[in-house]
Structures are given as C-alpha cells and as structure tokens.
Amino acid sequence: MSLLWAVPPVAVALGAVLAMVQLRGIADAAADLQVELRRFTEVHLAVAEVRSATADARATARGLRRA
Secondary structure (H helix, E strand, C coil), X not given: CCHHHHHHHHHHHHHHHHHHHHHHHHHHXXXXXXXXXXXXXXXXXXXXHHHHHHHXXXXXXXXXXXX
C-alpha cells in the first residue's frame, strides 16, 4: 500500500477542520449580531419615547398659544 492512499483522508480531515474553524467564526458573529440587535431594539424604544414626548410637548405648546 502506497502513501498515495493517505492523501484523500488527510485532505478530508483538513477540510473538516477548516470548516469547523469557519463555523466557529460564524457562530461568534451570530452571537455578536444578536447583542447588536438587542441594543438596536433598546434604541428603537428610546426613539419612540422621544417622539411621543415631542408630540406631547407640541400639543401642549399649541394649547398654550391658543390660550
């Protein structure tokens, strides 16, 4: 049996290791994305609160002008 028969299994093993490294990187990126999406939701809620407060302030200002 020659050493040539060992090349395909080594290539497959090396490919599997490289795929696992890439998948780990993708998993880390997905976790980071989840954190950023949670932060974005918090910002989105804060912006909605500011818009609501601005609308209330405008309504109050209009009421004061009419009075």
